[in-house]
Amino acid sequence: MARDPLLPALHTGVERLGLTLPEGAAEALITYLRLLERWNRAYNLSAIRDPGEMLHRHLLDSLSILPYVEGDSLLDVGSGAGLPGIPLALARPGLTVTLLDSNGKKQRFTRQVALELGLHRLRFAQERLAHYRPGQSFDTVVSRAFAALAGYVPEALRLCRPGGRVLAMKGRLPEEELAALPRSLRGCTLTALDVPGVAGQRHLLTWTAPAVSATEEANP
Template sequence: MAETLWQRQLREGLAEMQLSLSDEQQQKLLAFLALLNKWNKAYNLTAVRNEGEMVSRQLLDSLSILPWITTDQLLDVGAGGGLPGIPLAIVFPEKRFTLLDSNGKKTRFLNQCVLELGLDNVEVIHGRAEDCRPEQPFSQISSRAFTALDNLVGWCGGLLANGGSFLAMKGQYPDDEVAALPAGWQVSSSHSLKVPGAGGERHLLIVARAEQSR
């Protein structure tokens, strides 16, 4: 069988990012993308409509933060169409992922993904971050195109464990958002992300509680 455009883009993108994934993982990533593309027509899950851009802007973009995933249990807030949570869960089957979104259509889509892709390591929660009451706080919380940093720490700070950090995915470096962070929070590091095939800037900001002065 001839290689499809998505298969080629994923294979070449992973090679450029120096990521080695099994055939099964690559197939699951592409199956997820097909679901996202199908449901997007009715549910408006993502603004990316051009099928030629989906591998880069959705799969590879999500996988660009892999080196900074250090926890065994990650919360993805404003999970929307499952980015980056679903691709990360496919790559890390041994880790647990909780996907939180307040939009019922989006959580229905996420539950369908979990079912069809057999993702036993994913839990989907329909609700607002402010109302979420997990059994224990999370050491890492990811967010992609969810909200400004001050809202992120305000709404989700209570879900973050002591010593934990937010993994905030942004486009251009958000100087205004960083300046607006409330007292007690800081950007502990920032990283320019290289996403094969994607135009424009991409950044990952690690946001954590400021260390208490002794």
């Protein structure tokens, strides 16, 4: 099979991010991108049409938060076409990723990706965040430009294990959204991300879920 012309750009971008991918992950990421490109023509999964732009604004943007993913289970809220969840799952094979999205056509696409790429640790939930009751908590909960922080952070913390991380991927620093949060939730870690090939600001906002108190541990 011919080498995909986007592979060198992916390898360069991954190197610039300071990451190392497991064997075969780069090829799988490109296969995912090509599936997204093909399905996008009929299902309008992404406003970005150019594959080279997809590589930077979808794949590398998603991979840029890999160092901030905590533990072995991740919930991707408003996952859409599987971003950032699928690139993170490919970059960290031991990670169990649940894709939460209420859009049926996008869930059908991500299920097909899981089938074609053999992503056996990928899970799916077609539900709205406020109504989602999975019966488990997650080490990391993430959203990528999913919604205003006031509608996301409290619900994400509800689904995050004690001491786990809630991540929100944003472009420009969302000062108004932060101000709209309850005062107790305004304290978060702000990280400026430098994503290769992506112009403009990118930020990652991180909250740590409260640890279980000694009283709660004694009285489960």
